[in-house]
Amino acid sequence: MIRKVAAVVVPGVAPFELGVAYEVFGIDRSDTGGPSFDFTLCAPEPGPVMTKGGFPVVVEHGLEALDDADLVVAVAYGIDDGGALPPAYLDGLRRAHERGAWLFAICSGAFALARAGLLDGRRCTTHWMYTDRLAAEVPTADVDPDALYVEDGRVLTSAGTAAGIDAALHLVRTEVGADAARSVARRMVVPPQREGGQAQFVVDPLPREGESLAGLLAWMREHLAQEHTVPRLARRAALSERTFARRFRQETGTTPAAWLARQRVARAQELLESTEAPVDEIARLVGFGSAPVLRHHFARQLGTSPVAYRRRFAVPVAS
Template structure:
């Protein structure tokens, strides 16, 4: 049940393949459980990106018997993937394998005819193309990953790690997944989706919104509300939310909370101010409120964060 095969093919991309190797292919026996039985297969010396050729077990026979098959990103989504990997995936699915696509690897699964009627994600830059080419697939470009068992898919690049940790969490539990995340120095779970990384056209009044955001960051010490922002922008709260989501991918309230937490991080790193004082200077009011929002966003308590970063900076960074 723990056999995992990474299927390389001509046109597979390096970053996504390396992520799978790091998570599933490195012995993690120190986490308290026998780790995955990991195999890399594919055409001999498959080209990965532009810089590496990785020797692998010739052929795709391991794909047909693995519990989990991982398909890394596909470089040229305008071309059909190699027939041998498509046929191997069909055989793996017929046998009941769990099949994972990383980034544009979803195009390979779609070409194999496996995703009809399914929900899937891919890199936001290619989501529209995937949906247009395969209209029977529901493409969700908002999320970091999708688990539509037995098919799992991730958004681009770093989201491959989010999906990989989700798989470990499913197989071994949250404690093991969190320990692995700490070892890899990545968050065990990232809130939000990939919409926050999409460069959206500035909505009407975009400069005005930028001015508002700049003003808000200069007044974080005040108990600002979404209504305060809307009043400052001469908008209704609904209209402000629409502009915020179009520009930043998130709501005004979530953006405001994030700015407060970022400011708290800077103060924890660069000052000796108490948590109570920092709560006041970031507009959170009380230490309890600061701790709650800080924990939810950063994943650790403010005091823990300060101990971790103590000494990394002695003065605030110069503005760019």
């Protein structure tokens, strides 16, 4: 269970990514049923730390905050701006890892983990602009240039900006529970879950007015139990199959089949958390048809089974 969180600030820190760490882990959400963490901002040298935006952040605590943190957040920073990272920071990351703490790198924060030797042999990611560079720095790492976030052991790396929110909510969900993650997401007015394997970079994400598939996507979510083939969806969108497939990938970053599988798993998660419906019934309701198919997609996307997921995340049903 995560209780103590330490976020590390170095010169050139990215303000938005720092805000993500604070927004998810630094605000007491207990008044609305959410989690509350002991959050500390720390730096190799306490005092004013200049951000990438050109304004200072005053940090009161030094790296001793890492010594008993359950989660250490390596916040994004300008990897070309401040020279080498202080050895004390890298040593603190190594010690935290050795004692079993979570390490969470947001965007270019992955380079701090890399320079501490903690990405060797691991799956990881960072912002798509930096993935080639990260792979060159750590040849033994399996750098995924497309993923929003990657969890490998107790090391979590994310792509840039909003992907840091997705990864942070994933961590809350994993360690504290689905209800806690939903509470934080609701307060932040963001989706409670985006799968880590969703594409980072979507070509032409803002279609011209009248060309968006948003209405079709909403309809598909409302009718997950139905069979959705490309020919049928293309007809509904009044497009040729080829144009439909191209536009679907442009707007979602993936294929109709992969998108549907993620939506169906997400809906199954909600039903497993909030109802006592049998797994077979849930599989039918979300469009997988049978429990074995649901189990297959659960294992592929979440690395667990529906039964194990329900055991961990189900909210007791009021009598």
